[in-house]
Amino acid sequence: YENWGYGYGWEVDEINRQQRVYHGGALVGYASHVSLMPNDEFAVVILSNGTFRDEVSDLVKKILFFYY
Numbered sequence: 001y002e003n004w005g006y007g008y009g010w011e012v013d014e015i016n017r018q019q020r021v022y023h024g025g026a027l028v029g030y031a032s033h034v035s036l037m038p039n040d041e042f043a044v045v046i047l048s049n050g051t052f053r054d055e056v057s058d059l060v061k062k063i064l065f066f067y068y
Helices: 053-067
Strands: 010-015 018-027 030-037 042-048
Touching (some): 010 053, 018 053
Antiparallel strands (some): 010 018
16 A cells, blocks of 8 residues: 555656645635645645636646745
């Protein structure tokens, strides 16, 4: 199970060799995404009034790739 990249509802991957822990989702009228970079104590959180899950996720990735 150690290589699944998922635990306690959080997904785990890397951005430019930096560990990222994240979770996102959407319901009708609401979307959110949280990305944590635990080694740097850095986080990006976006909440949206609208079902824009893919757009929210893409925006978080753009922010993270700007810094990493």
